[in-house]
Amino acid sequence: MSQAQEQETVREDGKIRSVSGPVVQAVDLDARMNDVVYVGDEGLMGEVIEIEGDITTIQVYEETSGVGPGEPVMNTGEPLTVDLGPGLLDSIYDGVQRPLDVLESKMDSAFLDRGVDAPGIELDKHWEFTPEVSAGDEVEPGDIVGTVEETVTIDHKVLVPPTFEGGEVTSVESGDFTVEETVVELDNGEEITMRQEWPVREARPSANKKTPREPLVSGQRILDGLFPIAKGGTAAIPGPFGSGKTVTQHSLAKFADADIIVYVGCGERGNEMTEVIDDFPDLEDPSTGNPLMARTSLIANTSNMPVAARESCVYTGITIAEYYRDMGYDVALMADSTSRWAEAMREISSRLEEMPGEEGYPAYLAARLSEFYERAGYFENINDTEGSISAIGAVSPPGGDFSEPVTQNTLRIVKTFWALDADLAERRHFPAINWNESYSLYQSQLDPWFQENVEQDWPEERQWAVDVLDEEGELQEIVQLVGKDALPEDQQLTLEVARYLREGYLQQNAFNPTDMYCPPAKTYAILTAIHKFNDEAFRALEAGVPVDEIADIEAAPRLNRIATQEDWEEYVAELKDTIETQLREKY
Known part of the structure; x- marks a missing residue:
């Protein structure tokens, strides 16, 4: 709804009583909770968040410098809504669904004036x-x-x-x-x-929420192979600065097998959002060959934009996602990051002088996070179609401290946890997902899909890899104390196998055109090749072959090159035979 249209529904004017950053108090305003209002002589957009007697508290979605007491406040009598209809895709919005390209053309500049408005979708396009x-x-x-x-x-x-x-x-x-x-x-x-309009804070209706049974295939081996997320699932990506949260979400946005991508940049650095806005229109959708933006809607609310709009941008994104879900599409929503969203809530809460909770966050932090993630899921729609929303939220804990409130409250809600590790990132191990701290609670319900569509022994192969990595984690503590040579030979060999799991399976090169996306069948093949090396190596060890000779066979380093092979099926088959031949020649 444009500003002019909304002002036609004005019910009664009020006046500004006080201004504290994005929080404005008005008097003599006939309003209800969550009504959209226009504040001051410039008509800055805001939303009613508290009513106490004759005093109405408003959070303003724009910079309030220069706004003073006595200026008018106009109420629309309507809640904050988004425009839904053709034109949402291949569009870039701010936190309250104002199209940035339209605003830029109005201003003839990349720097926007206050009070500028435009409808979320083009009203005159046929x-x-x-x-x-x-x-x-x-x-x-x-x-x-x-x-x-x-x-x-x-x-x-x-x-x-x-x-x-x-x-x-x-x-x-x-x-x-x-x-x-x-x-x-x-x-x-x-x-x-x-065209439809829908209040962003209200979930669109559905007939039934069902248990998801199909994975959201990401093309990232560590995610699909060890910690899968379901279509209609929820996931969190916590990690410190520089560990790869945004890059991981970019990879998911490009390669995840969802029909629609909604990417919400919530309070992130402007240069990162600029990169997204510049790169996405030029990216090719790997599944169709068409531009990636043809199935993407971007919501950009950078850290220098007004804090109140940041609080609303995730609701704008999830409402757009629900709209396409109602059409029967599978939607993947990326929120980067929910920590900045929580910080916006904390700032607004402190200006309202509410009783603070842990670390100053509002007491309703957990409830707001739950409301957001609960709008994801696999749904039977009211029109008898089925659609899903997969919500993947990045979390930016200060100093990488996973015990802080946003990470802990998110952990209680989501069922997939991809923990990023600064130490792995420093060692140039990407994706820098810590396999010892991460988990997925979707494995058991997704295993039948992998067994039917990849191989029957998918769960067993995955569990073998997890067991080896767990054992390596325990052995590394001993190695740091006494050195690798002090270990028995079978444990030394376990460390060698785990090294190939880390380097050839868990690591993935986002800049290699062959390795940037790994289908589940290839993920399985790489794992079985390493498992084959493990089995043959232990047979050789039992036959008396020293560990050094086992590790030195010519075929072993080739395990790290499977990921970059275009003809990987033939390569893996030949490599398994070569490993068996070279090791059995040792005894």
């Missing part, structure tokens, strides 16, 4: 609407009435708004329409357009 219903058909809330080719990748499905009653179709049109023109009329007088 779209080719193809009906999927006919006159006389009965439709219900959420039903699909037609399609629009939104991008070269995605067909946008026009839905009966969930707030409508539904009824019999009396008129339906095909052809070019703007998003505000009626395309379907019902017998009860309801007119369906291609």
Whole structure:
């Protein structure tokens, strides 16, 4: 809704009483909680967050410098909503869904003035609407009435708004329409357009939330192989500065097998968001060959943008994700980072003089995090389709301290935990995910999919790798005390096998065009090759072959080169035979 449209619904003016950063108090304002208001002579957008007697407290989504007492406050009588319809994809928004490219053209500058507004989707653009219903058909809330080719990748499905009653179709049109023109009329007088509005803090309705059974394949070996996430699952990526949170999310956004990507840059550094905004339009979708932006919606709220808009940007992102879920799509939402979101809540809470919780965060921190992650899931929609939202949130604990409140409260909610490690990053081990601290609670429900679509012994191979890595972690403590040579030969050999697991399996080169994406079948093949080396090596050891001779065979270093082979199937088959031949020649 544009500023001009919203001001038409103004109920009553109030006046500013006081200003404290993004928090403004107004008097004589007839308002309800979460109403959108326009503050001051410049009409800065804000939201009602507290009402006490005649005093209304507002969080303003723009910089408030220069705003003073006595200036007017205008209420729209509507909550903060987003525009939903064709045009959401291949778009870049700020935290309250203002399209940045449109604002830039209005300002003729990359630096935006205050009080500038624009609708979330283009209101005058024409779209080719193809009906999927006919006159006389009965439709219900959420039903699909037609399609629009939104991008070269995605067909946008026009839905009966969930707030409508539904009824019999009396008129339906095909052809070019703007998003505000009626395309379907019902017998009860309801007119369906291609545009909907939805309050960002309210979850869109669904028929049923189901247990997810299919993985969100990421193409990252350590994620798919050891710590998978389900389509409709939740994951957290905590890590200190420089450990690779943003890069991991970029890889997920590019390679995850979701239909739609919603990327929310929440309070991150401006140079990182600039890189995303510059790079994403040029990236190719590996699954279709089309531009990646054709299935992506970006929400950019950098650390120098107003703090209040940061608090709302994750709600904007999850609402857009729910809209595409209602169409039957699988959506992956990246929130980078929820720590900056929590910091915004902390700042607003302190200005409201609320009782602080742990480390100054508001007492409702855990509740807000739960509300966000609970909107993810695998759903049966009200129109009998099925769709999913996978929510992946980066967490930026100060100093890498995972015991701080945001990380701990997130841990209680999500079922997949990918812990990034600064020490691994310093050793140039990427992705720098610590396999000893990470976990996934989706493994048992996803194993049947991997067994059916990859290999039957997928769970056994994964467990073998976990056991070897666990044993290596215990042995490394001994090695640091007495040295590797003091260990028995079988334990020395275990360390050698674990080294190939770390270097050839867990590490992945994001700059290598072959290794940047690893399908599950290749992930499995690399693991089985290392397992083959393990089995043959221990047979040789039992036959009396020294560990040094086992480790020195010519074929062993080739385990680290499987990932970069385009013809990896033939390479792995030949390598297994070579390993067996070379080791058995030793005895």
